[in-house]
Amino acid sequence: MTERTGRRVRRLLPVTLAALPIAVVPLTARWWTGRLPDPLPSHWDFAGRVDGTTGVGAMVTALLVVAAAPVLAALVAVLVPAVRWRVRRALAVTAGAVAAGAAAIWLVTAALSLDVTAAAEVPSPSWHIMVLFLGSAAWGALVALACGRVPEEPAVADAPPADLDRLDLGPGQRAAWSETPSLPPVLYLALLPLVVAAVALAVGVDVWAAAPLLIVAVAVLLLVRTRFTVDARGLTVGFGPWGRPRVRVPMREIVSAAPTTVHIAAWGGWGYRYSLDGRGRGLILRSGPGVRVELSSGRYFVATVRDPRTVSALVNSLLDSARAG
Numbered sequence: 384m385t386e387r388t389g390r391r392v393r394r395l396l397p398v399t400l401a402a403l404p405i406a407v408v409p410l411t412a413r414w415w416t417g418r419l420p421d422p423l424p425s426h427w428d429f430a431g432r433v434d435g436t437t438g439v440g441a442m443v444t445a446l447l448v449v450a451a452a453p454v455l456a457a458l459v460a461v462l463v464p465a466v467r468w469r470v471r472r473a474l475a476v477t478a479g480a481v482a483a484g485a486a487a488i489w490l491v492t493a494a495l496s497l498d499v500t501a502a503a504e505v506p507s508p509s510w511h512i513m514v515l516f517l518g519s520a521a522w523g524a525l526v527a528l529a530c531g532r533v534p535e536e537p538a539v540a541d542a543p544p545a546d547l548d549r550l551d552l553g554p555g556q557r558a559a560w561s562e563t564p565s566l567p568p569v570l571y572l573a574l575l576p577l578v579v580a581a582v583a584l585a586v587g588v589d590v591w592a593a594a595p596l597l598i599v600a601v602a603v604l605l606l607v608r609t610r611f612t613v614d615a616r617g618l619t620v621g622f623g624p625w626g627r628p629r630v631r632v633p634m635r636e637i638v639s640a641a642p643t644t645v646h647i648a649a650w651g652g653w654g655y656r657y658s659l660d661g662r663g664r665g666l667i668l669r670s671g672p673g674v675r676v677e678l679s680s681g682r683y684f685v686a687t688v689r690d691p692r693t694v695s696a697l698v699n700s701l702l703d704s705a706r707a708g
Contacts, residue, residue: 393531394461394471395461396529397457397471397472397475397476397479397526397527397529397530398454398457398458398461398475398478400479400525400526400529401453401454401457401475401476401478401479401482401522401526402451402454402478402482403482404450404479404482404483404485404486404487404522405447405450405451405454405482405485405486407486407489407490408443408446408447408450408485408486408489409443409447411489411490411493412439412443412489412493415493415497418497418498419439419493419496419497420496420499420500420501420502420505421438421439422436422437422438422439422502423436423437423438423439423442423492423493423496423502423505424436424492424495424496424502424503424505425437425442425492427507427508429583431506431507432503432507433502433503433505433507436502442489442492443489446485446486446488446489447485449481449485450481450482450485450486451482452481453474453477453478453481453482454478454482456474456478457471457474457475457477457478460474460475461475466661467661467662468530468533468534469533469657470657470661471530472527472530473657475526475527475529475530476523476524476526476527476530477523478526479522479523479525479526480519480520480522480523480526481519482522483518483519483521483522483523484515484518484519487514487515487518487519488515491508491511491512491514491515492505492508494511495508495511512594512595513594513595515595516594516595516598536636536678536679536680536682537636537679537680538635538636538679539635539636539637539638539679540706541638541706542702542703542706542707543638543639543640543698543699543702543703544639547639547640547641547695547696547699548641548642548692548695548696548699549696549699549700549703550693550696550697550700552700552704557615558697558700558701559612559613559614559615559697560612560613560614560693560694560697561610561611561612561613562610562611562688562689563608563609563610563611564609564611564666564668564669564687564688564689574600574603577596577599577600577603578596578597578600580593580596581593581596581597581600607654608622608623608624609621609622609655609666609668611666611686611688613694613697613698613701614701615634615701615704615705616631616633616634617631617632617633617634617635617636617637618631618632618637618676618684618686618698619631619632620655620666620686622655630655630664632676632678632684634701634702634705636678636679636682637676637677637678637698637702638676638677638678638679639676639677639698639699639702640674640675640676640677640694640695640698640699641674641675641677641695642672642673642674642675642691642692642695643672643673643674643675643685643691644671644672644673645665645667645669645670645671645672645673645685645687646670647667647669647670648670650665650667650685652667653667653668653669654666654667654668655667658683662681662682662683663682663683663684663685664682664683664684664685665684665685665686666685666686666687667685667686667687668687669687671687672687672688672689672690672691673685673686673687673688673691674686674688674691674694674695674698675695676695676698
């Protein structure tokens with residue numbers, strides 16, 4: 384196997400893994416022929432009664448279409464060399480989670496319906512919903528692992544332009560910046576519908592049905608707290624009370640830094656975002672002052688900070704120290 388072929392195989396592995404759950408749907412549908420009622424239940428009300436049905440063939444077709452669409456998008460991203468690795472990984476992980484979710488929906492519905500005479504007699508799912516949720520997330524994580532480690536970007540050798548801000552650091556003097564940005568109250572308000580839906584499911588159905596929504600709400604509450612750090616190693620964004628997960632931008636990839644003005648609309652909302660042009664990432668928590676860090680290969684990183692002039696001057700000074708001589 385040549386090195387080029389090996390690279391192609393490694394790039395196709397995550398997409399292949401993401402697509403595997405799709406095969407489960409038609410295979411089990413054929414295996415269980417004659418044991419499933421037709422139509423199958425497609426929805427249950429709060430009392431656990433079936434209030435919607437779909438033919439077996441229609442359900443299989445719909446789930447296959449839902450699962451295949453993101454897989455095809457991920458495959459196109461792999462075949463187009465210009466698509467960046469992070470975009471390919473994001474598409475592959477999404478495809479894996481969606482495909483696993485579609486397969487899980489089918490398996491839960493079919494398993495509950497096995498050897499049941501009519502759709503109206505099929506019991507509503509309970510703990511199965513939690514298994515569906517966790518299984519989809521786990522399969523997406525497995526696809527992420529198959530993508531491998533983040534490839535190293537080209538290193539930068541030159542110091543930042545002389546006209547950019549610097550700090551007056553003495554020889555060998557160390558300096559760092561760290562802040563926990565304040566969060567806009569609207570972020571907490573956005574979770575209210577999620578909590579209300581979870582309470583309604585817990586009261587109307589059971590706790591198992593509400594558990595996935597509660598897990599998402601708790602995860603969001605934990606992860607929206609971030610810490611932005613600049614030191615001699617580079618930039619670090621830590622999420623949650625323990626700073627995990629974290630995103631690092633090593634100093635070797637940084638070209639320069641300068642103050643900028645952040646517009647939330649240009650990033651499509653709050654949080655850790657990717658730019659529309661595919662070259663930028665950002666920790667976007669409000670509109671207003673921020674720092675823009677230019678990176679190798681035409682990339683950039685933007686963060687909303689309280690004092691962007693000091694942060695950008697610190698980055699440039701650290702780069703001078705790292706590349707002196």
